[in-house]
Amino acid sequence: MTIELAKKVLKTEADAILKVMDRLNADFLKAVEMLAQCKGKVVVTGMGKSGIICRKIAATMASTGTPAVFMHPAEAKHGDLGIVAEGDIALAVSNSGETEEILELVEVLHRMGVLIVGVSSNPASTLARYSAVHLDVGVSKEACPLNLAPTASTTATLALGDALSMALLVRKGFREEDFALRHPGGALGKKLMKVEELMHTGDALPRVLLDASMKDAIYAMSSKGFGITAVVDGRGALKGVISDGDLRRLLQKDEHLLQKSAADCMKPDPRTIAADALASDALRIFEEKHITSLFITDAAKKLLGLIHLHDLWRIKLF
Numbered sequence: 001m002t003i004e005l006a007k008k009v010l011k012t013e014a015d016a017i018l019k020v021m022d023r024l025n026a027d028f029l030k031a032v033e034m035l036a037q038c039k040g041k042v043v044v045t046g047m048g049k050s051g052i053i054c055r056k057i058a059a060t061m062a063s064t065g066t067p068a069v070f071m072h073p074a075e076a077k078h079g080d081l082g083i084v085a086e087g088d089i090a091l092a093v094s095n096s097g098e099t100e101e102i103l104e105l106v107e108v109l110h111r112m113g114v115l116i117v118g119v120s121s122n123p124a125s126t127l128a129r130y131s132a133v134h135l136d137v138g139v140s141k142e143a144c145p146l147n148l149a150p151t152a153s154t155t156a157t158l159a160l161g162d163a164l165s166m167a168l169l170v171r172k173g174f175r176e177e178d179f180a181l182r183h184p185g186g187a188l189g190k191k192l193m194k195v196e197e198l199m200h201t202g203d204a205l206p207r208v209l210l211d212a213s214m215k216d217a218i219y220a221m222s223s224k225g226f227g228i229t230a231v232v233d234g235r236g237a238l239k240g241v242i243s244d245g246d247l248r249r250l251l252q253k254d255e256h257l258l259q260k261s262a263a264d265c266m267k268p269d270p271r272t273i274a275a276d277a278l279a280s281d282a283l284r285i286f287e288e289k290h291i292t293s294l295f296i297t298d299a300a301k302k303l304l305g306l307i308h309l310h311d312l313w314r315i316k317l318f
Contacts, residue, residue: 009151012143016152017159023136024163030133031117032164036171040087041067043114045076047101049150050093050157057091057161063182064165065174073101081108090116095139095153097125106130119157135160176278190317195282196275198315199296199305200226207232207303210239210263217242217262228293230303231266237301240266243293272297275304283312 035042042061046054054070061068068091071083084090090109094102097120106116110130118131121139128134137160143151168174180192206224208217210233220229227244242265250257250265257265273282273294282294286309296305 005145009143012141013152013155016137016139016143016156019138020156020160020163023138027133027135028163028167031135032167032171034115034117034133035066035089035091035164035168038066038087038089040085040089041069042091043071043084043088044068044091044093045071045073045102045105046093047073047099049154050095050099053154053158053161054091054093056158057093057165060162060165061168063179064169065172065178066165066168073099073105076105076108077101084109084112084114088114090114091119092116092127092131093119093157094125094127095121095137095150095157097122097127099127102127103130119160121153177276180278190315191278191280193279193315193317194275195273195277195279195294195296195307196305198279198311199275199307200311201305205303205306206230208262209234210261212262214258214260214262214265217265218247221247226293226306226308228306229262230295230306231262232303236303238270238272238295238297238303239263240268241270241295242266270295272301273307274298279307279312279315279317282307283317286312 044054044058051072058068058070069083071080092102092106103126106127109116115132116130118127118134119137120127121137122128123134123136137153137156139153139156141147142149142153176192180189183189183192204224206220206226206229208220208229208231210231217229221227221244229242230238231240231242233239242262246267271285271289271294273285273296275296285294286292292309294307295303296307297303
């Protein structure tokens with residue numbers, strides 16, 4: 001019985017989302033365009049369980065390029081209306097479209113000249129009449145066996161909020177780099193860090209000129225602590241690399257190694273990475289090529305820096 005009930009709940013909620021999908025029309029496109037052109041922020045408001053969903057919608061929008069905040073409709077009447085500024089748009093949620101606290105709030109917002117995007121299951125509701133555009137969630141029956149607890153309606157509203165947020169993300173041209181700026185902490189932020197944020201530059205960068213002696217090359221490898229050195233020309237362009245592994249192999253074959261130049265011993269055309277590449281891209285190259293260091297160059301092959309596998313360990317990327 002319990003398993004069957006759980007399956008029925010899940011099916012009811014899944015069906016509610018599918019029905020929302022079928023209702024997407026020109027009003028949804030209008031809402032997306034309104035929110036995309038918002039000069040201020042999106043103030044998301046809802047009461048009770050809808051309010052909890054609204055907090056998540058606001059958080060998703062804020063993290064994907066649409067400035068948004070949650071405003072509790074009851075607290076709004078006691079000073080929190082100060083959140084609302086010129087150019088803001090309100091996203092108001094009420095499944096019935098008749099929630100007292102929401103209607104009192106949208107009436108004030110309407111007088112303030114704030115555009116309202118309303119979300120409810122009743123296109124003929126008071127909320128819908130106050131709204132510049134109304135989105136119909138269309139849930140007539142909850143997944144609750146008593147048809148009382150907000151379940152299917154909140155699930156459908158949450159999904160609609162995600163659809164709005166993702167449509168806005170694409171409409172605004174939001175990129176991985178933008179996402180990284182808003183998620184500096186945690187695993188997501190680390191995966192989206194740029195190579196340039198981690199690379200070693202300046203005096204920390206091991207490099208020698210093409211005509212440098214192998215003695216100088218070995219010193220650069222050991223003193224900088226990376227077990228590798230870049231070999232550059234007079235313009236600073238990367239021409240090759242010498243690693244400690246290369247050095248061991250060369251020593252086994254050539255007893256006169258120290259008499260040669262870096263150009264004689266370097267491995268030409270090494271694998272490089274761009275400064276604006278993601279740290280996760282560097283990790284992929286490390287794993288595919290079984291290497292521990294990557295030099296960073298610009299479009300003209302000028303040497304900019306070095307990133308080591310330890311740098312990714314340090315930020316706990318893996």
